[in-house]
Structures are given as C-alpha cells and as structure tokens.
Amino acid sequence: MPDNKQNLSTDELVDILLPDDSAVKAAPRKFQAKNREEQPTMQEHVQHLPLNKLAAFENHPFQVKQDEEFQKLVDSIRENGVLIPAIARPKGDGYELIAGHRRKFACQILGVETMPVLVRDLTPEQAVIAMVECTPQH
Numbered sequence: 001m002p003d004n005k006q007n008l009s010t011d012e013l014v015d016i017l018l019p020d021d022s023a024v025k026a027a028p029r030k031f032q033a034k035n036r037e038e039q040p041t042m043q044e045h046v047q048h049l050p051l052n053k054l055a056a057f058e059n060h061p062f063q064v065k066q067d068e069e070f071q072k073l074v075d076s077i078r079e080n081g082v083l084i085p086a087i088a089r090p091k092g093d094g095y096e097l098i099a100g101h102r103r104k105f106a107c108q109i110l111g112v113e114t115m116p117v118l119v120r121d122l123t124p125e126q127a128v129i130a131m132v133e134c135t136p137q138h
Contacts, residue, residue: 054086055091082115098130
C-alpha cells in the first residue's frame with residue numbers, strides 16, 4: 001500500500017493553519033524579538049493536571065494512530081509514567097492541549113487520571129507554531 005504521508009516543513013504547516021492576515025506570518029519564526037522590551041513575558045510551570053481539564057487543540061491537524069509506535073508509548077507509560085510533560089495553555093476553566101495528544105490518549109487507555117503538563121501563556125499564533133514544532137510525524 002503506498003504511503004501518502006506528506007512531510008511538510010514547520011513554515012508550510014503554519015501557512016496552512018494560520019489565516020493569511022495573521023501577524024505571525026510576517027514575524028520571524030521562533031519568536032525572536034529585536035530587543036528585550038519586545039519579548040513577551042512567558043509564564044510557565046509543570047503541574048499534574050486532570051485529563052478532563054485538557055481540551056484538544058482547536059483544529060488540531062494531526063491524528064492519534066493506534067499503531068505499533070503508539071502501543072510502545074502505552075507500554076512505556078504503564079511502566080514508567082509520563083516522562084515528558086505535555087504542553088498546554090490556559091483556556092476558560094481548563095487548558096488547551098498544544099502538544100501531548102498521544103500521551104493523553106495513552107493515559108486514558110491506562111486509566112491514569114492526571115499527567116504532567118507544562119502550562120504556558122501563549123497567543124493563538126504562538127500556540128499553532130508550538131504545536132507544529134512539538135509534534136513529530138508519527
């Protein structure tokens with residue numbers, strides 16, 4: 001069966017996911033400000049959050065495939081717990097999951113109720129870029 005997977009660069013994915021009038025498209029990638037005054041203050045910390053407080057990223061283009069690699073992740077979490085925190089941003093009464101959808105799904109399968117999450121204050125544009133850069137093609 002032919003593999004129809006397309007390998008897109010971060011820039012190509014951001015172009016697909018963000019509207020044409022987005023300020024981020026005109027800005028350099030990686031959020032490098034010209035001087036320190038322009039750099040946004042980013043608050044972040046790791047905490048164990050209940051899975052039911054983690055909503056999927058809006059318009060998340062990637063799918064969780066229950067393949068052999070996913071089963072290895074489930075087995076690893078069963079044996080070792082979640083070793084790498086997910087990334088989320090505050091949204092409403094909970095959080096929007098930016099990266100870590102596979103880890104969350106694996107935890108749900110295992111009946112794990114919380115997982116470590118790095119909580120960051122991100123703009124919608126920053127969240128899209130972080131999601132694309134943090135999500136390897138599985």
